[in-house]
Every structure is written in structure tokens, then in C-alpha cells.
Amino acid sequence: MKAGILGYGNLGRGVEAAINKNEDMELVAVYTRRDPAGLKICTPGASVKHIDALADGKEDLDVLIICGGSATDLPEMTPKYAALYNVVDSFDTHANIPKHFGAVDAAAKAGGKVGLISCGWDPGMFSLNRLYAHSVLPDGRDYTFWGTGVSQGHSDAIRRIEGVLDARQYTVPVPEALERVRRGENPELTTREKHTRECYVVAEEGADLKRIENEIKTMPNYFADYDTTVTFISMEEMKEKHAGLPHGGSVIYSGETGTNGMKHVIEYSLKLDSNPEFTGSVLAAYARAVVRLNAEGVTGGKTVFDIAPAYLSPVSGEELRAHWL
Amino acid sequence: MKAGILGYGNLGRGVEAAINKNEDMELVAVYTRRDPAGLKICTPGASVKHIDALADGKEDLDVLIICGGSATDLPEMTPKYAALYNVVDSFDTHANIPKHFGAVDAAAKAGGKVGLISCGWDPGMFSLNRLYAHSVLPDGRDYTFWGTGVSQGHSDAIRRIEGVLDARQYTVPVPEALERVRRGENPELTTREKHTRECYVVAEEGADLKRIENEIKTMPNYFADYDTTVTFISMEEMKEKHAGLPHGGSVIYSGETGTNGMKHVIEYSLKLDSNPEFTGSVLAAYARAVVRLNAEGVTGGKTVFDIAPAYLSPVSGEELRAHWL
Numbered sequence: 316m317k318a319g320i321l322g323y324g325n326l327g328r329g330v331e332a333a334i335n336k337n338e339d340m341e342l343v344a345v346y347t348r349r350d351p352a353g354l355k356i357c358t359p360g361a362s363v364k365h366i367d368a369l370a371d372g373k374e375d376l377d378v379l380i381i382c383g384g385s386a387t388d389l390p391e392m393t394p395k396y397a398a399l400y401n402v403v404d405s406f407d408t409h410a411n412i413p414k415h416f417g418a419v420d421a422a423a424k425a426g427g428k429v430g431l432i433s434c435g436w437d438p439g440m441f442s443l444n445r446l447y448a449h450s451v452l453p454d455g456r457d458y459t460f461w462g463t464g465v466s467q468g469h470s471d472a473i474r475r476i477e478g479v480l481d482a483r484q485y486t487v488p489v490p491e492a493l494e495r496v497r498r499g500e501n502p503e504l505t506t507r508e509k510h511t512r513e514c515y516v517v518a519e520e521g522a523d524l525k526r527i528e529n530e531i532k533t534m535p536n537y538f539a540d541y542d543t544t545v546t547f548i549s550m551e552e553m554k555e556k557h558a559g560l561p562h563g564g565s566v567i568y569s570g571e572t573g574t575n576g577m578k579h580v581i582e583y584s585l586k587l588d589s590n591p592e593f594t595g596s597v598l599a600a601y602a603r604a605v606v607r608l609n610a611e612g613v614t615g616g617k618t619v620f621d622i623a624p625a626y627l628s629p630v631s632g633e634e635l636r637a638h639w640l
Numbered sequence: 641m642k643a644g645i646l647g648y649g650n651l652g653r654g655v656e657a658a659i660n661k662n663e664d665m666e667l668v669a670v671y672t673r674r675d676p677a678g679l680k681i682c683t684p685g686a687s688v689k690h691i692d693a694l695a696d697g698k699e700d701l702d703v704l705i706i707c708g709g710s711a712t713d714l715p716e717m718t719p720k721y722a723a724l725y726n727v728v729d730s731f732d733t734h735a736n737i738p739k740h741f742g743a744v745d746a747a748a749k750a751g752g753k754v755g756l757i758s759c760g761w762d763p764g765m766f767s768l769n770r771l772y773a774h775s776v777l778p779d780g781r782d783y784t785f786w787g788t789g790v791s792q793g794h795s796d797a798i799r800r801i802e803g804v805l806d807a808r809q810y811t812v813p814v815p816e817a818l819e820r821v822r823r824g825e826n827p828e829l830t831t832r833e834k835h836t837r838e839c840y841v842v843a844e845e846g847a848d849l850k851r852i853e854n855e856i857k858t859m860p861n862y863f864a865d866y867d868t869t870v871t872f873i874s875m876e877e878m879k880e881k882h883a884g885l886p887h888g889g890s891v892i893y894s895g896e897t898g899t900n901g902m903k904h905v906i907e908y909s910l911k912l913d914s915n916p917e918f919t920g921s922v923l924a925a926y927a928r929a930v931v932r933l934n935a936e937g938v939t940g941g942k943t944v945f946d947i948a949p950a951y952l953s954p955v956s957g958e959e960l961r962a963h964w965l
Contacts, residue, residue: 332898336779357899413962438965440772443949444908446964447765450925450952451918454661499911572921573657574682577914579921583769586824586905592897593776593904600775620950620960624768627775635945637738639771640763 316606317375318599319400321346321366321392322382323354325560326405329595330380331357337599339629343376344368372399372426378602380404382595385411389432394418397430397616401605403598405435412438420616429609431617434601435594436585437461441566443619444583448568452579455570458496460509462486464562464590472537473514476530478522481550483557485513488564499569499578512543515557517550562590600627641931642700643924644725646671646691646717647707648679650885651730654920655705656682662924664954668701669693697724697751703927705729707920710736714757719743722755722941726930728923730760737763745941754934756942759926760919761910762786766891768944769908773893777904780895783821785813785834789887789915797862798839801855803847806875808882810838813889824894824903837868840882842875887915925952 316339320327323345334342335358342361347354351363368374379400383389385408393404397419406415412433423430433439437459445457466486473482492509495502514531518524528545531538548556565584571577587593601619604626608617625635641664645652648670659667660683667686672679676688693699704725708714710733718729722744731740737758748755758764762784770782791811798807817834820827839856843849853870856863873881890909896902912918926944929951933942950960 329897336777336897338778409965412965413958416961433965440776442965443772446949446953446960447768449955449964450928450949451765451921452661453663572654572661572914572917577912577917579913579918580911582907582909582911584907584909586907587902588904589897589902592902596776596897596904603775618961618965620957620964621948623946623948624771624775625945628771632945633738635771636741636943639774639945640734640737640758640767640943 316340316603317343317377318602319344319346319369319374319376319379320382321369321379321396322388323347323356324382325591326595326598327382328357329589329591329593330382330598331595332592333596333599334358336596337603337629340599340603344374346379369396369399374400376400377606378403380598380602390415390418393430393432394422397428398422398426399428401429401602401609403431403434403602403605405439405594405598406432407435407438409438416616416618424615427614429605429613429615429617431601431605431619431622433618435597436587437564439594439597439619440585441564441583444566444581445568446620448566448570448581452568452570452572452581454572455568455579456501457566457568458504459564459566460488460493460496461564462488462510462562464564464587465557465560467560469512469514469537472534473516473531476527478519478527479516480519481517481553483515483553485515487511487513493565493567496567496569497580497582499580501569506540507542510541512538512541514543514545515548515553516545517553518547559588560590561588562593563587603627603629641665641928642668642702643927644669644671644694644699644701644704645707646694646704646721647713648672648681649707650916651920651923652707653682654914654916654918655707655923656920657917658921658924659683661921662928662954665924665928669699671704694721694724699725701725702931703728705923705927715740715743718755718757719747722753723747723751724753726754726927726934728756728759728927728930730764730919730923731757732760732763734763741941741943749940752939754930754938754940754942756926756930756944756947758943760922761912762889764919764922764944765910766889766908769891769906770893771945773891773895773906777893777895777897777906779897780893780904781826782891782893783829784889784891785818785821786889787811787813787835787887789889789912790882790885792885794837794839794862797859798841798856801852803844803852804841805844806842806878808840808878810840812836812838818890818892821892821894822905822907824905826894831865832867835866837863837866839868839870840873840878841870842878843872884913885915886913887918888912928952928954
């Protein structure tokens with residue numbers, strides 16, 4: 316399976332690492348909007364090309380994994396390339412998924428390709444677990460907790476404050492809330508009761524720390540609805556203790572069956588050392604599925620909901636039945 | 641969706657309870673080898689019929705959920721009825737799955753039906769989670785822990801000992817082993833290190849308790865390889881404290897990505913008040929998938945690996961994309 320990666324940020328590098336763990340996959344090229352000459356990748360033998368090389372659909376790729384941002388990159392890129400290649404993306408602006416799906420579906424159908432959107436862990440594996448749980452236990456409800464992990468969007472928001480040199484924001488689930496949900500209490504929880512936000516900030520020398528802390532804690536959408544702590548640290552400590560991008564979380568579903576109040580709790584949880592490497596691994600597995608489906612004649616837009624699990628695995632159906640059930 | 645249930649033991653009653661939680665499903669009839677006149681079911685309006693009514697394939701059913709034992713019932717029943725109806729079973733004799741699948745696949749193809757085998761939580765939801773995890777993180781390993789929960793096979797084995805009136809056996813995961821696996825240590829664990837077995841036994845008056853305890857603890861395959869505790873209790877205590885059939889467990893997968901040793905732990909866990917009601921709920925969801933697949937022209941044998949998650953849900957694709965991703 317010949318794969319290409321479009322975009323070489325954290326996620327692109329995560330996909331590259333994942334491809335190299337899969338023996339049936341080969342990274343052919345990384346495509347970039349930057350000057351290819353300035354980009355070093357980790358895979359010997361794979362090329363680095365300018366994004367324009369993709370334009371005529373003649374690149375020798377079974378699948379193109381598009382690693383761009385959901386705000387402006389993916390709405391343009393994924394439909395464009397879905398007309399030319401089988402593609403997978405990690406589009407995660409929930410409100411715009413139907414519109415994005417419509418555009419990718421039309422392009423992929425016109426081009427005779429498969430375009431799978433919104434892949435990763437949330438949306439992605441977490442969505443799957445919500446769907447499986449609701450389908451098995453229709454009388455119940457799901458809770459999603461994120462963290463402990465780095466939110467890059469929240470870290471970026473802090474960095475835009477005047478006087479801030481660097482910042483890292485951890486989303487942390489509230490232990491009491493988690494426990495109540497795990498016990499099957501089905502509590503009503505406010506935003507504040509579910510997660511706290513812990514911020515580590517490197518400030519310019521002489522900056523007004525009180526003002527920075529206040530600007531963070533009162534920032535609408537990002538922090539105002541949460542109990543937020545702000546800790547100022549040195550650049551050395553930032554580099555030493557906060558260089559990674561760990562994340563994770565839990566989808567917990569609590570449902571009832573029968574007429575005697577039998578309760579059941581289903582929990583799916585992730586503890587990830589590297590958010591982009593795990594997300595990249597999910598994208599690689601779904602890239603395999605997309606290539607296989609297209610080889611069977613399937614075309615159009617897909618999400619993780621549409622993919623039978625067997626398509627993700629290099630193991631044959633016979634083997635799966637004999638050893639994995 | 642018109643459903644029938646073949647067999648009305650614990651699992652059959654669990655499926656009935658599940659069907660009644662799904663608004664798009666209707667229980668048409670329960671089929672039994674016993675005298676139908678002697679069987680009371682919980683669903684008003686559904687009939688009770690002798691199994692022979694199924695023989696000519698003329699029952700008005702979209703799907704038949706077969707709730708028999710894996711040792712002798714299902715190997716005969718599932719292929720037989722897969723030729724006549726869409727069917728779902730919970731066949732769980734792992735070593736014989738390929739043979740059973742072959743028989744069901746051939747019969748279902750000949751009859752133009754879909755036959756889904758080995759559904760439930762293990763095999764079933766646990767198998768799915770092993771497959772998803774291995775596919776996403778090829779460099780890693782999975783561990784399955786069962787319990788705390790009642791093993792009916794082990795309880796039955798104790799009941800066959802002379803002098804035993806009733807017995808309940810709980811399978812209990814060893815907390816230290818669970819913790820090591822959750823930490824991503826990837827330990828080598830013997831059978832004894834993973835689970836203990838707790839037995840509650842009601843003995844006949846005057847029975848030789850020492851002999852019974854010894855017979856349990858040394859029973860090959862069932863108990864000899866485990867640390868087993870035996871507690872003798874009264875029939876009253878058995879009825880009061882051990883009437884339920886709780887179960888559950890965890891599939892824990894620990895894998896690595898990249899070249900910097902990034903570790904990721906995926907855990908899927910179940911805490912079930914009623915093993916048969918949860919298993920029945922899984923069977924009901926897959927019955928929906930089987931009916932839909934067959935309506936699209938699909939025929940033959942299937943397992944949970946072959947079913948795209950969207951088929952399990954009564955929610956439309958548009959709705960799923962808009963609100964569930």
C-alpha cells in the first residue's frame with residue numbers, strides 16, 4: 316500500500332511514524348506547501364515534494380493522508396484531493412461535519428475514490444464507542460471526559476496574550492465526576508464540574524503576572540467556564556517538563572436493561588504519551604480500510620461509522636475468525 | 641423489524657428484554673423445544689410456539705435470534721435455520737468457530753440469508769476491541785481480564801460434585817496484575833497470576849466438606865491452575881446474596897509508536913449487573929444489522945468484525961454524522 320502524507324506538522328509526523336510500524340504500508344512521499352528542499356523527514360527512501368505535484372492526480376499513491384487544520388486547510392484540501400486520490404482526514408470542527416462530508420462525498424464519487432473524514436480518537440475511536448454503546452443499550456447515556464492532556468488550542472490561546480512567551484494547558488477531568496459516572500449515577504454535570512484547566516506559562520521578564528493570570532481565567536469559551544489554575548514557570552522548566560503532547564480520556568456509558576433495573580457501565584479509555592502519534596496511527600489504520608474498500612469498487616464519503624472493523628486489519632478474515640474472536 | 645427468539649433460558653429472556661427496549665423491534669414469537677403451553681413469556685402479544693413451526697421457513701420473521709448452548713445446540717441449529725431465516729447466535733467455543741462459520745456461511749448463502757455467529761461480549765465486544773487496538777497500534781499486546789463475575793460453567797462443575805446442593809463461582813481478576821497491565825508494563829502473566837476463583841457452596845447436611853473443597857480445588861481445567869477459595873454457606877444466603885448473574889471485565893491493550901518509545905494504553909471495560917441481559921442486548925443490536933444487510937442484498941456468514949458500526953444503530957447516517965462524531 317503506497318501512502319502519501321500532505322502536511323508535515325505534528326500530525327503528519329505522527330502518521331509517518333505509524334506507517335513505518337505497518338509492514339504492508341509504504342510512505343512514498345510527503346507533500347508540503349513549504350519549500351521541499353528545506354524539509355527533512357524520517358523515512359529513508361521517501362521523497363519530499365511540493366503540494367503542486369498532487370494537482371494532476373498522477374502521483375502513484377493508493378491513499379493520501381491529509382494532515383491539515385480543520386479551520387481552513389481541510390475544507391479546501393480534502394474535497395479537492397478526494398476527486399483524485401483515496402483520502403483520509405482528521406476534520407474535527409463538529410458543527411461543520413455535515414457540510415464537509417457533503418463536499419468530500421460528491422468529489423469522491425465523481426472521481427471514483429473513497430474519502431474518509433473526521434478520523435482520529437475524538438472524533439474517531441471515542442465516537443465509535445459512543446455509537447456501539449448506544450446501539451447495544453438504547454436506554455442510557457454517555458459521558459466523555461478528556462485528559463489529563465495538552466490542549467493545543469488552549470495553549471495557543473494563552474500564547475496570544477501580551478507578555479506570554481510560551482504556555483502549555485492541561486485539561487484534567489474532575490476525579491469526583493468521573494467516579495460518579497463510573498458508579499452509574501448518571502449525574503447532571505456542568506462544564507465546570509467535569510474538567511479543570513491547568514496552565515503553565517512562561518512570561519516575559521517584568522510582565523504583569525496578575526494581568527496575565529486574569530486574562531487567562533476570564534477568557535470566554537476557553538477558560539471562563541472552568542476552574543482554571545495558572546502557574547508561572549521558567550523557560551527551562553517548560554522545555555524540561557512540558558515538551559510532550561500527552562492526552563487521553565474516557566467515554567463512559569451507563570445503561571439499563573429489562574424491568575428489574577439491571578445496570579451496565581461500559582468504559583473506553585485512552586492514556587496516550589503522544590496525541591499526534593496515536594491520532595496518526597488511527598489515520599493509518601483507516602487508510603488501509605479506504606484502499607481496500609476502493610479496490611472492491613466502493614466510492615464516496617465515509618466516516619469511521621461506515622467501516623467494518625475487519626477492513627482495518629492486515630489479518631485475513633479466516634485468521635481473524637480462528638484466533639481473534 | 642420482526643424478531644423471533646429460539647430458546648428461552650437466561651439468554652433468551654435477556655434478548656426478549658433487549659427487544660423491548662428497541663422501538664424499531666418487535667418480538668413476534670419465542671420458539672421452544674418444550675411444551676409451548678407450559679411457557680410464560682414477558683412480552684404481551686408475542687406468541688410461544690414449538691420449534692417445529694420454524695421448519696418450513698414460513699414464519700413471518702426478519703431475524704431469528706438463536707439462544708442455545710454452544711456444545712450441541714448451536715452447531716446444529718444455526719446452520720439449519722440460517723438457510724431459512726436471517727439468524728444471530730452467540731457461539732463461544734473458540735476452537736470450533738471456523739467450522740461453525742463454514743457451515744453457517746454455506747447455509748446462509750444457499751438460502752439468500754445472513755447468519756451472524758459468535759456475538760455477545762466475549763466473543764463480541766471484547767473481540768472488537770482487541771481488533772481495533774491491534775489495527776491502530778500494531779506494535780503492542782492485549783490482555784483480557786474477566787470478572788468480577790459469575791462463571792456458569794464453573795458453577796455447574798461444582799454442582800456435579802457429590803454432596804453439593806448449589807454453587808456459585810466468581811471469577812476475580814488479580815488487582816496487582818490489572819495494575820501492571822494498566823501501567824503499560826506488558827508483563828508475562830501465568831493463569832494463576834491473572835485471576836482467582838471464589839466459590840460459594842451449599843453442601844448437603846453431613847457432607848464431607850474437606851473432600852468437597854479438595855475436589856473443587858484440584859479439578860483439572862476448571863480450578864487446579866488457579867488460587868481458589870471455597871466458602872460453605874446456607875441455602876438462604878445463596879438465594880439472598882448470590883441470585884444475580886453479574887459479570888464484566890477488561891480488554892487492555894498497550895502499544896508503542898514511533899522511535900522515541902511513546903506508549904499508549906487502551907482499555908475497554910464492562911461492569912454488568914446481568915450477563916444475560918447485556919449479552920442479549922448485543923445480540924439484538926446485531927440482529928438489526930443483519931436485517932439491514934440482507935435487505936441490501938448481502939448474504940452469507942458474518943461475525944462482528946464484518947459489520948460496520950452504523951448498521952447497529954437505528955439512527956440515520958445523516959444524524960450520526962451531524963451529532964455523534
